[in-house]
Amino acid sequence: MAATSPKVRVSGVSVTFQARGQSVLALDRISLDVAAGEFLCVVGPSGSGKSTLLRVLAGLLTQSTGEVRIAADHPGSPLTAMVFQEHALLPWRTVLDNVTFGPENRGVARGEREARAREMLAMVGLTRFARHYPYQLSGGMKQRVGIARAIANDPEVLLMDEPLAALDAQTRAIMQEELLRIWATLGKTVIYVTHSLEEALLLGDRVVLLTARPGRVSEIFRVDLGRPRGLEVRASPAFGALLDKIWSQLREEVLRAMAEERDAP
Amino acid sequence: MRRLTPWLAEHWIAAVSPVALVILWEWASAAGGLREAFFPRPSTIIVHVSRLALDGTLWSHASATLARVGCAFAAAAVLGVAVGLGMGLWRRLRDGLDPVFAVIYPIPSVLFLPLVSFVVPAGEVATIVTIAVTSFFLVAFTTTHGVRQIDRLVVEAATHYGARGRRLFTAVLLPGALPHIFTGLRLGLGYALIVAVAVEIVAASRGLGALLWLSWQVLKVEDMYATFFVIAILGAALSYGLAAVRARLLPWVQDVAHR
Secondary structure (H helix, E strand, O other): OHHHOOOEEEEEEEEEEEEOOEEEEEEEEEEEEEOOOOEEEEEOOOOOOHHHHHHHHHOOOOOOEEEEEEOOOOOOOOOEEEEOOOOOOOOOOOHHHHHOHHHHHOOOOHHHHHHHHHHHHHHOOOHHHOOOOHHHOOHHHHHHHHHHHHHHOOOOEEEEEOOOOOOOHHHHHHHHHHHHHHHHHHOOEEEEEOOOHHHHHHHOOEEEEEOOOOEOEEEEEEOOOOOOOOHHHHHOHHHHHHHHHHHHHHHHHHHHHHHHHHHOO | OOOHHHHHHHOHHHHHHHHHHHHHHHHHHHOOOOOOOOOOOHHHHHHHHHHHHHOOHHHHHHHHHHHHHHHHHHHHHHHHHHHHHHHHHOHHHHHHHHHHHHHHOOOOHHHHHHHHHHHOOOOHHHHHHHHHHHHHHHHHHHHHHHHHOOOHHHHHHHHHOOOOOHHHHHHHHHHHHHHHHHHHHHHHHHHHHHHHHHHHHHHOOOOHHHHHHHHHHOOOHHHHHHHHHHHHHHHHHHHHHHHHHHHHHOOOOHHHHHO
Protein backbone atom coordinates (compact mmCIF):
# COMPACT_ATOMS: atom_id res chain seq x y z
CA MET A 1 0.00 0.00 0.00
CA ALA A 2 1.38 3.40 -1.01
CA ALA A 3 0.69 5.12 2.32
CA THR A 4 2.95 2.76 4.25
CA SER A 5 5.94 2.79 1.87
CA PRO A 6 8.53 5.32 3.06
CA LYS A 7 9.26 8.54 1.18
CA VAL A 8 12.96 8.13 1.85
CA ARG A 9 14.74 4.88 2.57
CA VAL A 10 18.37 4.98 3.65
CA SER A 11 19.82 1.50 3.88
CA GLY A 12 23.29 0.68 5.13
CA VAL A 13 24.89 3.94 3.98
CA SER A 14 28.56 4.29 4.89
CA VAL A 15 30.90 7.10 3.88
CA THR A 16 34.69 6.90 4.02
CA PHE A 17 36.88 9.97 3.54
CA GLN A 18 40.54 9.99 2.59
CA ALA A 19 42.43 12.39 4.82
CA ARG A 20 46.21 12.63 5.09
CA GLY A 21 46.69 9.20 3.55
CA GLN A 22 44.31 7.59 6.04
CA SER A 23 40.77 6.58 5.43
CA VAL A 24 38.32 7.94 7.98
CA LEU A 25 34.91 6.38 8.44
CA ALA A 26 32.43 9.26 8.70
CA LEU A 27 29.14 7.39 8.49
CA ASP A 28 28.77 3.76 9.49
CA ARG A 29 25.88 1.75 8.04
CA ILE A 30 23.13 4.32 8.52
CA SER A 31 19.64 2.94 7.95
CA LEU A 32 16.43 4.85 8.41
CA ASP A 33 13.05 5.39 6.80
CA VAL A 34 11.32 8.75 6.51
CA ALA A 35 7.56 8.82 5.98
CA ALA A 36 5.93 11.13 3.43
CA GLY A 37 5.20 14.50 5.01
CA GLU A 38 7.33 13.76 8.05
CA PHE A 39 9.56 16.35 9.71
CA LEU A 40 12.65 14.37 10.72
CA CYS A 41 15.40 16.00 12.78
CA VAL A 42 18.95 14.68 12.94
CA VAL A 43 21.10 15.57 15.96
CA GLY A 44 24.50 14.42 17.15
CA PRO A 45 27.84 15.69 18.43
CA SER A 46 30.16 17.65 16.13
CA GLY A 47 31.79 15.31 13.66
CA SER A 48 29.02 12.75 13.83
CA GLY A 49 28.46 13.14 10.11
CA LYS A 50 25.05 14.87 10.23
CA SER A 51 25.93 17.14 7.34
CA THR A 52 27.61 14.28 5.50
CA LEU A 53 24.37 12.32 5.63
CA LEU A 54 22.48 15.30 4.24
CA ARG A 55 25.04 15.76 1.46
CA VAL A 56 24.61 12.10 0.47
CA LEU A 57 20.83 12.61 0.35
CA ALA A 58 21.31 15.77 -1.74
CA GLY A 59 23.50 13.92 -4.23
CA LEU A 60 26.44 16.23 -3.46
CA LEU A 61 28.44 13.28 -2.15
CA THR A 62 28.44 9.63 -3.15
CA GLN A 63 28.28 7.06 -0.37
CA SER A 64 30.95 4.37 -0.20
CA THR A 65 28.39 1.62 0.40
CA GLY A 66 24.65 1.36 0.87
CA GLU A 67 21.72 2.85 -0.92
CA VAL A 68 19.43 5.87 -0.78
CA ARG A 69 16.00 5.64 -2.31
CA ILE A 70 13.70 8.63 -2.62
CA ALA A 71 10.19 7.99 -3.93
CA ALA A 72 9.59 10.23 -6.98
CA ASP A 73 5.87 10.91 -6.72
CA HIS A 74 5.87 13.98 -8.97
CA PRO A 75 7.57 13.36 -12.30
CA GLY A 76 9.72 16.34 -13.30
CA SER A 77 10.28 17.49 -9.74
CA PRO A 78 13.81 17.36 -8.37
CA LEU A 79 14.32 14.74 -5.67
CA THR A 80 15.83 17.12 -3.13
CA ALA A 81 16.40 20.81 -2.49
CA MET A 82 18.85 21.88 0.15
CA VAL A 83 18.85 24.90 2.45
CA PHE A 84 22.53 25.53 3.19
CA GLN A 85 23.82 26.73 6.53
CA GLU A 86 25.71 29.65 4.95
CA HIS A 87 22.72 30.36 2.64
CA ALA A 88 24.98 30.08 -0.48
CA LEU A 89 22.91 32.50 -2.56
CA LEU A 90 24.24 33.77 -5.90
CA PRO A 91 25.46 37.31 -5.08
CA TRP A 92 24.92 38.53 -8.67
CA ARG A 93 21.26 37.59 -8.74
CA THR A 94 18.42 39.50 -7.16
CA VAL A 95 16.30 37.83 -4.50
CA LEU A 96 13.66 36.97 -7.12
CA ASP A 97 16.23 35.59 -9.55
CA ASN A 98 17.81 33.49 -6.81
CA VAL A 99 14.42 31.96 -6.03
CA THR A 100 13.67 31.23 -9.70
CA PHE A 101 17.13 29.71 -10.24
CA GLY A 102 16.15 26.04 -9.84
CA PRO A 103 13.05 26.16 -12.07
CA GLU A 104 14.99 28.27 -14.61
CA ASN A 105 17.63 25.53 -14.86
CA ARG A 106 14.87 22.99 -15.41
CA GLY A 107 13.45 25.04 -18.26
CA VAL A 108 10.25 26.26 -16.58
CA ALA A 109 8.80 29.25 -18.47
CA ARG A 110 9.58 32.68 -17.09
CA GLY A 111 6.02 33.67 -16.25
CA GLU A 112 5.36 30.43 -14.43
CA ARG A 113 8.58 30.37 -12.44
CA GLU A 114 8.29 34.03 -11.43
CA ALA A 115 4.71 33.60 -10.30
CA ARG A 116 5.74 30.67 -8.13
CA ALA A 117 8.79 32.54 -6.81
CA ARG A 118 6.62 35.50 -5.79
CA GLU A 119 4.27 33.12 -4.00
CA MET A 120 7.21 31.63 -2.08
CA LEU A 121 8.64 35.07 -1.31
CA ALA A 122 5.25 36.06 0.10
CA MET A 123 5.33 32.94 2.25
CA VAL A 124 8.69 33.89 3.78
CA GLY A 125 7.67 37.57 4.03
CA LEU A 126 10.09 39.02 1.48
CA THR A 127 7.70 40.33 -1.19
CA ARG A 128 9.09 43.87 -0.87
CA PHE A 129 12.68 42.67 -1.34
CA ALA A 130 12.30 40.82 -4.65
CA ARG A 131 14.58 43.30 -6.47
CA HIS A 132 17.25 43.50 -3.76
CA TYR A 133 20.64 41.84 -4.01
CA PRO A 134 21.82 39.44 -1.27
CA TYR A 135 24.39 41.91 0.11
CA GLN A 136 21.54 44.27 0.95
CA LEU A 137 19.85 41.73 3.24
CA SER A 138 20.39 40.73 6.87
CA GLY A 139 21.46 37.19 7.77
CA GLY A 140 17.90 36.18 8.64
CA MET A 141 16.55 37.56 5.37
CA LYS A 142 19.23 35.77 3.35
CA GLN A 143 18.22 32.50 4.97
CA ARG A 144 14.55 33.22 4.15
CA VAL A 145 15.66 33.55 0.52
CA GLY A 146 17.48 30.23 0.88
CA ILE A 147 14.27 28.63 2.13
CA ALA A 148 12.19 30.25 -0.63
CA ARG A 149 14.68 29.02 -3.24
CA ALA A 150 14.37 25.47 -1.92
CA ILE A 151 10.57 25.35 -1.76
CA ALA A 152 10.22 27.13 -5.13
CA ASN A 153 12.08 24.21 -6.68
CA ASP A 154 9.22 21.99 -5.43
CA PRO A 155 11.40 19.04 -4.39
CA GLU A 156 10.19 15.63 -3.23
CA VAL A 157 12.19 16.11 -0.04
CA LEU A 158 13.40 19.29 1.61
CA LEU A 159 16.87 19.08 3.18
CA MET A 160 17.99 21.62 5.75
CA ASP A 161 21.55 21.79 7.05
CA GLU A 162 21.49 23.81 10.28
CA PRO A 163 19.72 26.62 8.44
CA LEU A 164 19.24 28.76 11.54
CA ALA A 165 22.59 28.12 13.25
CA ALA A 166 24.18 31.37 12.10
CA LEU A 167 21.27 33.58 13.24
CA ASP A 168 20.84 35.44 16.52
CA ALA A 169 18.54 33.90 19.13
CA GLN A 170 15.48 36.11 18.54
CA THR A 171 15.61 35.78 14.76
CA ARG A 172 16.05 32.04 15.17
CA ALA A 173 12.94 31.75 17.37
CA ILE A 174 10.84 33.67 14.83
CA MET A 175 12.20 31.58 11.97
CA GLN A 176 11.46 28.32 13.79
CA GLU A 177 7.79 29.23 14.01
CA GLU A 178 7.78 30.29 10.37
CA LEU A 179 9.35 26.99 9.34
CA LEU A 180 6.57 25.14 11.15
CA ARG A 181 3.95 27.25 9.40
CA ILE A 182 5.55 26.71 5.95
CA TRP A 183 5.89 22.98 6.57
CA ALA A 184 2.22 22.77 7.64
CA THR A 185 1.18 24.69 4.51
CA LEU A 186 3.21 22.70 2.00
CA GLY A 187 3.13 19.27 3.62
CA LYS A 188 6.67 18.54 2.43
CA THR A 189 8.89 15.79 3.79
CA VAL A 190 11.70 17.53 5.67
CA ILE A 191 15.05 16.19 6.87
CA TYR A 192 16.53 18.78 9.20
CA VAL A 193 20.02 18.70 10.69
CA THR A 194 20.61 20.74 13.82
CA HIS A 195 22.94 20.80 16.80
CA SER A 196 20.17 22.15 19.03
CA LEU A 197 18.05 19.58 20.85
CA GLU A 198 15.43 22.22 21.71
CA GLU A 199 15.09 23.03 18.03
CA ALA A 200 14.80 19.35 17.11
CA LEU A 201 12.02 18.81 19.67
CA LEU A 202 10.20 21.98 18.67
CA LEU A 203 10.19 21.11 14.97
CA GLY A 204 10.44 17.35 14.55
CA ASP A 205 8.05 14.41 14.45
CA ARG A 206 11.03 12.21 15.24
CA VAL A 207 14.59 12.91 16.31
CA VAL A 208 17.46 10.72 15.08
CA LEU A 209 20.45 10.75 17.42
CA LEU A 210 23.77 9.96 15.75
CA THR A 211 26.83 8.72 17.65
CA ALA A 212 30.21 10.44 17.64
CA ARG A 213 32.47 9.52 14.70
CA PRO A 214 31.87 7.23 13.04
CA GLY A 215 28.24 8.32 12.86
CA ARG A 216 25.81 5.51 13.60
CA VAL A 217 22.15 5.71 14.44
CA SER A 218 22.21 5.64 18.23
CA GLU A 219 18.50 5.91 18.80
CA ILE A 220 15.38 7.36 17.21
CA PHE A 221 13.00 9.28 19.48
CA ARG A 222 9.36 9.94 18.69
CA VAL A 223 8.29 13.50 19.60
CA ASP A 224 4.71 13.22 20.88
CA LEU A 225 4.08 16.86 21.64
CA GLY A 226 1.07 17.37 19.40
CA ARG A 227 0.55 19.67 16.43
CA PRO A 228 0.32 22.48 15.62
CA ARG A 229 3.27 23.32 17.80
CA GLY A 230 4.55 26.74 18.84
CA LEU A 231 7.38 28.06 20.97
CA GLU A 232 5.18 27.65 24.10
CA VAL A 233 5.65 23.87 23.84
CA ARG A 234 9.08 24.39 25.37
CA ALA A 235 7.42 25.11 28.73
CA SER A 236 5.53 21.81 28.84
CA PRO A 237 6.69 19.00 31.20
CA ALA A 238 6.69 16.48 28.35
CA PHE A 239 9.14 18.68 26.41
CA GLY A 240 11.47 18.89 29.42
CA ALA A 241 11.31 15.16 30.08
CA LEU A 242 12.13 14.24 26.48
CA LEU A 243 14.87 16.84 26.34
CA ASP A 244 16.49 15.34 29.48
CA LYS A 245 16.19 11.85 28.09
CA ILE A 246 17.86 12.67 24.76
CA TRP A 247 20.43 14.97 26.36
CA SER A 248 21.66 12.30 28.80
CA GLN A 249 22.37 10.10 25.81
CA LEU A 250 23.80 12.88 23.64
CA ARG A 251 26.01 13.97 26.53
CA GLU A 252 27.72 10.55 26.52
CA GLU A 253 28.42 10.92 22.82
CA VAL A 254 29.72 14.46 23.14
CA LEU A 255 32.08 13.45 25.95
CA ARG A 256 33.29 10.50 23.92
CA ALA A 257 33.90 12.75 20.90
CA MET A 258 35.83 15.24 23.07
CA ALA A 259 37.96 12.52 24.60
CA GLU A 260 38.77 11.17 21.15
CA GLU A 261 39.72 14.63 19.93
CA ARG A 262 42.00 15.11 22.94
CA ASP A 263 43.73 11.78 22.42
CA ALA A 264 44.12 12.27 18.69
CA PRO A 265 47.77 12.71 17.64
CA MET B 1 25.42 62.87 -12.39
CA ARG B 2 22.42 62.33 -10.16
CA ARG B 3 24.66 60.67 -7.58
CA LEU B 4 27.60 63.06 -7.89
CA THR B 5 26.58 65.46 -5.11
CA PRO B 6 26.32 62.90 -2.29
CA TRP B 7 29.49 61.32 -3.61
CA LEU B 8 31.32 64.65 -3.33
CA ALA B 9 29.96 65.19 0.18
CA GLU B 10 31.45 61.85 1.20
CA HIS B 11 34.70 62.04 -0.78
CA TRP B 12 35.46 65.79 -0.90
CA ILE B 13 39.18 65.13 -0.44
CA ALA B 14 39.26 63.43 -3.85
CA ALA B 15 38.10 66.69 -5.42
CA VAL B 16 40.21 68.99 -3.24
CA SER B 17 43.61 67.22 -3.43
CA PRO B 18 44.40 67.73 -7.15
CA VAL B 19 43.19 71.35 -6.99
CA ALA B 20 45.34 71.96 -3.91
CA LEU B 21 48.36 70.52 -5.70
CA VAL B 22 47.88 72.86 -8.67
CA ILE B 23 47.44 75.90 -6.39
CA LEU B 24 50.58 74.97 -4.45
CA TRP B 25 52.54 74.64 -7.70
CA GLU B 26 51.26 77.96 -9.05
CA TRP B 27 52.18 79.68 -5.80
CA ALA B 28 55.65 78.10 -5.67
CA SER B 29 56.39 79.26 -9.22
CA ALA B 30 55.05 82.76 -8.61
CA ALA B 31 57.07 83.06 -5.39
CA GLY B 32 60.22 82.04 -7.24
CA GLY B 33 60.64 78.70 -5.48
CA LEU B 34 60.49 76.83 -8.78
CA ARG B 35 62.45 77.91 -11.88
CA GLU B 36 59.89 78.70 -14.52
CA ALA B 37 62.22 77.58 -17.31
CA PHE B 38 61.92 73.99 -16.04
CA PHE B 39 58.67 74.15 -14.09
CA PRO B 40 56.25 76.50 -15.85
CA ARG B 41 53.19 77.60 -13.90
CA PRO B 42 49.97 75.60 -14.28
CA SER B 43 48.32 78.73 -15.70
CA THR B 44 51.00 78.91 -18.40
CA ILE B 45 50.57 75.20 -19.15
CA ILE B 46 46.82 75.63 -19.57
CA VAL B 47 47.45 78.43 -22.06
CA HIS B 48 49.70 76.09 -24.05
CA VAL B 49 47.17 73.26 -23.88
CA SER B 50 44.52 75.49 -25.39
CA ARG B 51 46.93 76.80 -28.04
CA LEU B 52 47.87 73.26 -29.05
CA ALA B 53 44.21 72.33 -29.03
CA LEU B 54 43.17 75.29 -31.16
CA ASP B 55 45.76 74.83 -33.92
CA GLY B 56 44.80 71.16 -34.30
CA THR B 57 48.17 69.75 -33.18
CA LEU B 58 46.76 68.21 -30.04
CA TRP B 59 43.89 66.46 -31.75
CA SER B 60 46.09 65.05 -34.46
CA HIS B 61 48.46 63.50 -31.88
CA ALA B 62 45.83 62.51 -29.32
CA SER B 63 43.66 60.76 -31.93
CA ALA B 64 46.66 58.70 -33.07
CA THR B 65 47.35 57.63 -29.47
CA LEU B 66 43.69 56.90 -28.73
CA ALA B 67 43.32 54.80 -31.88
CA ARG B 68 46.36 52.70 -30.91
CA VAL B 69 45.20 52.33 -27.30
CA GLY B 70 41.69 51.45 -28.48
CA CYS B 71 42.81 48.72 -30.90
CA ALA B 72 45.42 47.29 -28.53
CA PHE B 73 43.12 47.31 -25.53
CA ALA B 74 40.26 45.69 -27.44
CA ALA B 75 42.55 42.87 -28.58
CA ALA B 76 44.09 42.47 -25.10
CA ALA B 77 40.67 42.46 -23.44
CA VAL B 78 39.13 39.84 -25.73
CA LEU B 79 42.16 37.54 -25.72
CA GLY B 80 42.96 38.14 -22.05
CA VAL B 81 39.45 37.31 -20.87
CA ALA B 82 39.26 34.23 -23.11
CA VAL B 83 42.65 32.85 -22.07
CA GLY B 84 42.06 33.82 -18.41
CA LEU B 85 38.71 32.01 -18.33
CA GLY B 86 40.34 28.96 -19.88
CA MET B 87 43.14 29.02 -17.33
CA GLY B 88 40.67 29.49 -14.51
CA LEU B 89 38.57 26.53 -15.63
CA TRP B 90 41.20 24.01 -16.74
CA ARG B 91 44.12 23.13 -14.53
CA ARG B 92 46.16 21.68 -17.41
CA LEU B 93 45.99 24.91 -19.37
CA ARG B 94 46.89 26.87 -16.22
CA ASP B 95 49.84 24.60 -15.47
CA GLY B 96 51.04 24.91 -19.04
CA LEU B 97 50.74 28.67 -19.47
CA ASP B 98 51.58 29.96 -15.98
CA PRO B 99 55.38 29.52 -16.22
CA VAL B 100 55.45 30.88 -19.77
CA PHE B 101 53.53 33.99 -18.73
CA ALA B 102 55.64 34.38 -15.60
CA VAL B 103 58.76 34.58 -17.77
CA ILE B 104 57.38 36.94 -20.42
CA TYR B 105 55.39 39.29 -18.18
CA PRO B 106 58.28 41.09 -16.40
CA ILE B 107 60.02 42.03 -19.67
CA PRO B 108 59.63 45.83 -20.16
CA SER B 109 56.88 46.19 -22.75
CA VAL B 110 58.73 48.55 -25.10
CA LEU B 111 61.38 45.88 -25.69
CA PHE B 112 58.74 43.83 -27.50
CA LEU B 113 58.69 46.33 -30.35
CA PRO B 114 61.75 44.97 -32.19
CA LEU B 115 60.73 41.38 -31.39
CA VAL B 116 57.20 41.95 -32.63
CA SER B 117 58.53 43.62 -35.77
CA PHE B 118 60.16 40.34 -36.80
CA VAL B 119 56.77 38.64 -36.73
CA VAL B 120 54.24 41.21 -37.92
CA PRO B 121 54.75 44.15 -40.29
CA ALA B 122 56.81 46.89 -38.62
CA GLY B 123 54.95 50.14 -38.12
CA GLU B 124 51.39 50.52 -36.92
CA VAL B 125 50.61 46.81 -36.45
CA ALA B 126 53.80 46.15 -34.51
CA THR B 127 53.09 49.20 -32.35
CA ILE B 128 49.60 48.01 -31.51
CA VAL B 129 50.73 44.46 -30.72
CA THR B 130 53.45 45.82 -28.43
CA ILE B 131 50.94 48.00 -26.59
CA ALA B 132 48.61 45.00 -26.18
CA VAL B 133 51.14 42.58 -24.62
CA THR B 134 51.31 43.79 -21.01
CA SER B 135 47.62 44.66 -21.06
CA PHE B 136 46.83 41.10 -22.15
CA PHE B 137 48.82 39.59 -19.26
CA LEU B 138 47.11 41.79 -16.68
CA VAL B 139 43.65 40.89 -17.97
CA ALA B 140 44.50 37.18 -18.23
CA PHE B 141 45.98 37.05 -14.70
CA THR B 142 43.05 38.78 -13.01
CA THR B 143 40.49 36.77 -15.00
CA THR B 144 42.15 33.49 -13.98
CA HIS B 145 42.12 34.59 -10.37
CA GLY B 146 38.53 35.77 -10.77
CA VAL B 147 37.38 32.28 -11.72
CA ARG B 148 39.50 30.63 -9.04
CA GLN B 149 38.26 32.78 -6.15
CA ILE B 150 34.53 32.05 -6.64
CA ASP B 151 33.07 30.66 -3.42
CA ARG B 152 33.04 26.85 -3.77
CA LEU B 153 29.90 26.66 -1.71
CA VAL B 154 28.07 28.95 -4.14
CA VAL B 155 29.18 26.77 -7.06
CA GLU B 156 28.05 23.66 -5.18
CA ALA B 157 24.67 25.21 -4.40
CA ALA B 158 24.24 26.28 -8.04
CA THR B 159 25.08 22.76 -9.20
CA HIS B 160 22.62 21.34 -6.67
CA TYR B 161 19.95 23.60 -8.15
CA GLY B 162 20.59 22.19 -11.60
CA ALA B 163 23.20 24.49 -13.19
CA ARG B 164 25.55 22.30 -15.23
CA GLY B 165 27.86 22.68 -18.22
CA ARG B 166 27.21 25.83 -20.24
CA ARG B 167 24.59 26.99 -17.80
CA LEU B 168 27.05 26.75 -14.90
CA PHE B 169 29.49 28.84 -16.91
CA THR B 170 27.12 31.60 -18.00
CA ALA B 171 25.06 31.85 -14.82
CA VAL B 172 27.71 31.23 -12.17
CA LEU B 173 31.38 31.15 -13.21
CA LEU B 174 31.36 34.12 -15.59
CA PRO B 175 29.37 36.52 -13.36
CA GLY B 176 31.38 35.35 -10.36
CA ALA B 177 34.62 36.29 -12.12
CA LEU B 178 33.38 39.61 -13.53
CA PRO B 179 34.45 41.90 -10.65
CA HIS B 180 38.02 40.66 -11.02
CA ILE B 181 37.82 40.83 -14.81
CA PHE B 182 36.89 44.51 -14.53
CA THR B 183 39.83 45.15 -12.22
CA GLY B 184 42.07 43.58 -14.85
CA LEU B 185 40.48 45.64 -17.63
CA ARG B 186 41.02 48.84 -15.66
CA LEU B 187 44.68 48.00 -15.03
CA GLY B 188 45.11 46.85 -18.62
CA LEU B 189 43.64 50.04 -20.07
CA GLY B 190 45.94 52.17 -17.91
CA TYR B 191 48.95 50.12 -19.01
CA ALA B 192 47.94 50.35 -22.65
CA LEU B 193 48.14 54.15 -22.41
CA ILE B 194 51.49 54.02 -20.57
CA VAL B 195 53.05 51.67 -23.12
CA ALA B 196 51.50 53.56 -26.06
CA VAL B 197 53.18 56.80 -24.98
CA ALA B 198 56.47 55.00 -24.38
CA VAL B 199 56.40 53.32 -27.79
CA GLU B 200 55.52 56.60 -29.48
CA ILE B 201 58.56 58.22 -27.87
CA VAL B 202 60.89 55.73 -29.52
CA ALA B 203 59.11 54.83 -32.73
CA ALA B 204 56.39 57.17 -33.99
CA SER B 205 56.07 60.60 -35.55
CA ARG B 206 52.47 61.04 -34.46
CA GLY B 207 50.96 60.45 -31.04
CA LEU B 208 51.16 62.11 -27.64
CA GLY B 209 54.44 60.33 -26.88
CA ALA B 210 55.93 61.69 -30.11
CA LEU B 211 54.67 65.21 -29.33
CA LEU B 212 56.12 64.97 -25.82
CA TRP B 213 59.51 63.89 -27.08
CA LEU B 214 59.62 66.43 -29.89
CA SER B 215 58.72 69.27 -27.49
CA TRP B 216 61.51 68.18 -25.17
CA GLN B 217 64.09 67.90 -27.93
CA VAL B 218 63.41 71.43 -29.21
CA LEU B 219 63.16 72.64 -25.59
CA LYS B 220 59.55 73.73 -25.82
CA VAL B 221 59.15 72.93 -22.15
CA GLU B 222 55.65 74.43 -21.93
CA ASP B 223 54.41 72.21 -24.75
CA MET B 224 56.01 69.21 -23.07
CA TYR B 225 54.12 69.96 -19.87
CA ALA B 226 50.95 70.60 -21.83
CA THR B 227 51.29 67.09 -23.31
CA PHE B 228 51.95 65.63 -19.86
CA PHE B 229 48.78 67.29 -18.68
CA VAL B 230 46.70 65.89 -21.55
CA ILE B 231 48.08 62.35 -21.01
CA ALA B 232 47.29 62.56 -17.31
CA ILE B 233 43.73 63.73 -17.89
CA LEU B 234 43.22 61.08 -20.56
CA GLY B 235 44.46 58.31 -18.24
CA ALA B 236 42.24 59.44 -15.39
CA ALA B 237 39.22 59.74 -17.70
CA LEU B 238 39.73 56.21 -19.10
CA SER B 239 40.16 54.74 -15.62
CA TYR B 240 37.15 56.45 -14.09
CA GLY B 241 35.12 55.77 -17.23
CA LEU B 242 35.71 52.04 -16.91
CA ALA B 243 34.93 52.19 -13.17
CA ALA B 244 31.60 53.83 -14.04
CA VAL B 245 30.84 51.09 -16.57
CA ARG B 246 31.58 48.49 -13.90
CA ALA B 247 29.30 50.18 -11.38
CA ARG B 248 26.53 50.22 -13.99
CA LEU B 249 27.00 46.62 -15.13
CA LEU B 250 27.64 45.05 -11.71
CA PRO B 251 25.14 46.62 -9.29
CA TRP B 252 25.46 43.62 -7.01
CA VAL B 253 29.08 44.30 -6.06
CA GLN B 254 29.00 45.79 -2.62
CA ASP B 255 32.03 48.11 -2.86
CA VAL B 256 30.68 49.72 -6.02
CA ALA B 257 27.29 50.46 -4.56
CA HIS B 258 28.36 51.47 -1.08
CA ARG B 259 31.72 53.20 -1.23
